[in-house]
Amino acid sequence: MADKIDARGLSCPQPVILTNRKIKEMGKGLFEILVDTDTSRENISRLAQQTGWEIEVKKLDEDYCLVLRKD
Amino acid sequence: MTVVKSFFASRWGIISAGVFVGVFAPLLQKWGNPGNMGICVACMERDIAGALGLHRAALVQYIRPEIVAFVLGAFIAALLFREFKPRGGSSPILRFFLGFFAMVGALVFLGCPWRALLRLAGGDGNAILGLAGLTAGIWVGVLFLKSGYTLGRATKVKSFSGWVFPIAMVALLVLLLVAPQFGRTPEGAPTGPIFFSSKGPGSQHAPILISLLVGLGVGFLAQRTRLCTMGAIRDVILIKNTHLLSGILGIAGAAFIMNFILGQFKAGFANQPIAHTDHLWNFMGMSLSGLAFALAGGCPGRQLFLSGEGDGDAAIFATGMIVGAGFSHNFTMASSAAGPGAYGPIAVIIGLIFCIVVGFTMRERMA
Numbered sequence: 001m002a003d004k005i006d007a008r009g010l011s012c013p014q015p016v017i018l019t020n021r022k023i024k025e026m027g028k029g030l031f032e033i034l035v036d037t038d039t040s041r042e043n044i045s046r047l048a049q050q051t052g053w054e055i056e057v058k059k060l061d062e063d064y065c066l067v068l069r070k071d
Numbered sequence: 072m073t074v075v076k077s078f079f080a081s082r083w084g085i086i087s088a089g090v091f092v093g094v095f096a097p098l099l100q101k102w103g104n105p106g107n108m109g110i111c112v113a114c115m116e117r118d119i120a121g122a123l124g125l126h127r128a129a130l131v132q133y134i135r136p137e138i139v140a141f142v143l144g145a146f147i148a149a150l151l152f153r154e155f156k157p158r159g160g161s162s163p164i165l166r167f168f169l170g171f172f173a174m175v176g177a178l179v180f181l182g183c184p185w186r187a188l189l190r191l192a193g194g195d196g197n198a199i200l201g202l203a204g205l206t207a208g209i210w211v212g213v214l215f216l217k218s219g220y221t222l223g224r225a226t227k228v229k230s231f232s233g234w235v236f237p238i239a240m241v242a243l244l245v246l247l248l249v250a251p252q253f254g255r256t257p258e259g260a261p262t263g264p265i266f267f268s269s270k271g272p273g274s275q276h277a278p279i280l281i282s283l284l285v286g287l288g289v290g291f292l293a294q295r296t297r298l299c300t301m302g303a304i305r306d307v308i309l310i311k312n313t314h315l316l317s318g319i320l321g322i323a324g325a326a327f328i329m330n331f332i333l334g335q336f337k338a339g340f341a342n343q344p345i346a347h348t349d350h351l352w353n354f355m356g357m358s359l360s361g362l363a364f365a366l367a368g369g370c371p372g373r374q375l376f377l378s379g380e381g382d383g384d385a386a387i388f389a390t391g392m393i394v395g396a397g398f399s400h401n402f403t404m405a406s407s408a409a410g411p412g413a414y415g416p417i418a419v420i421i422g423l424i425f426c427i428v429v430g431f432t433m434r435e436r437m438a
Binding site for chain 1: 080152154156158161216217221222224225226227297302305306309310311312314368369384
């Protein structure tokens with residue numbers, strides 16, 4: 001079961017800070033982050049790209065589930 | 072739509088939004104807006120506060136259509152791209168006062184972050200102190216963010232809540248066009264409730280239709296690209312990301328070239344339009360604004376664009392700025408060309424204390 005961070009409702013840049021912290025903490029592996037705005041989705045996608053993590057975006061009803069992975 | 076969406080999210084997307092602002096701000100000045108103030112969210116909100124009689128500084132009263140159009144442009148973009156999401160409830164009263172003090176600081180410097188860039192691009196050296204102060208304030212904000220600062224989660228709210236601010240902007244537009252004068256002076260002459268300057272910066276403005284069209288363009292592009300000056304500096308410090316920075320470099324670069332072409336470039340510190348040369352308070356004023364913007368998550372422009380997306384917390388920040396402008400002039404806190412107002416420095420110190428208390432008290436223990 002992958003770790004899951006709920007960043008819904010948090011304003012910029014907190015979702016990015018939470019993701020960045022997790023990336024640094026894990027080094028590699030798999031985790032999911034839930035966000036509710038396109039801005040957060042875009043910001044986290046850019047962060048993933050910058051740090052060499054793969055990102056998969058799953059559209060939920062009103063939110064996005066971002067799956068980040070680094071082997 | 073997906074291609075358009077991904078272009079706007081790209082680096083070239085945000086650069087083009089920045090260039091749009093950088094090209095049209097000096098043109099708005101050419102078409103009538105005050106010097107190095109083709110676009111300035113803080114100054115324009117201050118003029119709106121004056122036009123509504125929230126302050127009676129006779130030189131700075133006008134309902135600036137650009138502000139109305141920024142919100143409506145973002146509102147249209149958000150509806151079109153299905154990003155209109157009414158939300159709110161993330162520490163509204165703190166956001167109100169962060170907006171209030173952000174305006175106090177901005178009016179000590181005399182400009183928002185965008186105007187700081189435009190002043191620099193017009194040759195005003197005092198802007199360097201403002202931008203340095205802005206960076207210092209944001210840097211302190213980043214320290215708080217790193218230590219777990221948060222204003223808490225916003226939640227989804229009913230649709231109408233998101234419509235209120237855009238509707239209020241339409242009401243402002245009506246007041247601009249109708250300019251009712253049903254008040255009476257003791258002598259019986261018509262006056263207010265809407266006040267427009269007959270001289271000074273408030274009397275200088277581009278034609279309404281042009282201001283509206285440019286403002287709609289800016290609002291639309293900025294909503295799509297998330298253009299934000301505070302975010303640009305914050306992201307470089309926080310995560311070493313230069314995406315947003317390329318947008319504001321676009322503003323400064325394009326405005327610099329345009330000012331040269333239009334003959335509006337004048338290098339120096341003294342006698343710059345709507346500016347003073349008190350280095351300390353140019354720096355300190357913008358430090359306060361930078362910290363308040365960082366704690367609230369966006370520069371004044373970005374707060375307007377978020378308001379257009381239905382973000383009620385951003386709308387409260389923007390309202391706090393407008394009220395703050397009223398207080399700034401009524402309490403002699405705003406600067407003039409002569410220098411800081413009598414109570415500007417003490418107001419900046421009070422504002423900094425407020426922001427630091429917010430920064431320390433709104434931290435969550437990190438997991």
